[in-house]
Amino acid sequence: MVCSTGALHKEGDKTAFDVDKCTGCGLCQLACPFGVVWTDKIAHKCDLCSGQEMPTCVMTCPANALSLDFDLASRRARNRAAMLIARGGRA
Amino acid sequence: MIKVDRGMCLGCLSCSNVCPNQNIVRTDTGESRTVHWKRCKEECDLCVEFCPAKALTLVPYDELVPESEVSFELVACRVCGSRYATLPMLMKVEASLPAGMQEDASGLEWIRICSQCRRDIEAEKAAGQVMKERKRISP
Numbered sequence: 001m002v003c004s005t006g007a008l009h010k011e012g013d014k015t016a017f018d019v020d021k022c023t024g025c026g027l028c029q030l031a032c033p034f035g036v037v038w039t040d041k042i043a044h045k046c047d048l049c050s051g052q053e054m055p056t057c058v059m060t061c062p063a064n065a066l067s068l069d070f071d072l073a074s075r076r077a078r079n080r081a082a083m084l085i086a087r088g089g090r091a
Numbered sequence: 092m093i094k095v096d097r098g099m100c101l102g103c104l105s106c107s108n109v110c111p112n113q114n115i116v117r118t119d120t121g122e123s124r125t126v127h128w129k130r131c132k133e134e135c136d137l138c139v140e141f142c143p144a145k146a147l148t149l150v151p152y153d154e155l156v157p158e159s160e161v162s163f164e165l166v167a168c169r170v171c172g173s174r175y176a177t178l179p180m181l182m183k184v185e186a187s188l189p190a191g192m193q194e195d196a197s198g199l200e201w202i203r204i205c206s207q208c209r210r211d212i213e214a215e216k217a218a219g220q221v222m223k224e225r226k227r228i229s230p
Contacts, residue, residue: 002183002184023108025141027180035210035211035213036210
C-alpha cells in the first residue's frame with residue numbers, strides 16, 4: 001500500500017519483494033505493525049526462503065516450534081487441552 | 092538540476108539512496124534530518140522518478156539558484172524515545188493504510204512507536220500467551 005515502486009507486492013497470500021525495484025525510502029518499515037520490515041539502503045523482509053522447499057529457520061529449529069502451517073499453533077493448543085481432559089484434568 | 096517542492100517532500104530516504112552521484116546528501120543528527128540537494132549538472136532524473144511524494148522535478152541548470160535544503164524534526168518513539176521517522180512519512184503511512192487495518196485497541200498509536208519496540212511488544216504478547224498456556228497445563 002505504501003510501496004510506490006511495486007517492490008513489495010502481493011503474490012497470492014504472501015507479500016513478495018523485488019529487490020531491484022526498492023529505493024529504500026523506508027515507508028514500508030513504518031507501515032509494518034509488527035516491526036518485521038527494516039531498511040538500510042534497501043528494505044529487508046522475510047520471504048519465507050523463496051525458492052527453497054522450506055524456510056531454513058523451520059528446517060533447523062531444534063524444538064520443531066516453527067512451521068509453515070499457520071493453523072498448527074491452535075491445533076497444538078487444542079490437543080494439549082484434550083489430553084488434559086482425557087487424564088481427568090480441567091481444560 | 093533538481094527542484095524540490097518543500098511542502099510535498101516527506102524527508103524519506105528514497106532520493107538520497109538512488110542518486111548515483113551522491114548529489115543528494117541526507118544527514119540525521121539526533122533530533123532532526125536534513126536533505127541537501129547539490130546543484131547537479133546531470134540530466135539524470137532517477138530521484139525524480141522514484142520520489143514517492145512526487146516532490147521533485149528536473150529543471151535546467153542555473154548557477155544563480157541556491158542549492159535546496161529541507162529539514163525535518165524526527166519524531167520520537169512513544170516507548171523508547173528514539174528518533175525514528177519524520178512526521179510527513181508517518182502521515183503518508185497513516186493515509187495509505189486501509190481504514191480497517193489502521194486501528195487496533197489503542198487506535199493509531201502503534202504508528203507512533205518505532206519498529207524495534209513494535210517487534211518487542213509483539214514478542215511480549217506471544218510469550219505471554221505461551222506462558223499462560225503452560226501454567227494451565229502444569230500449574
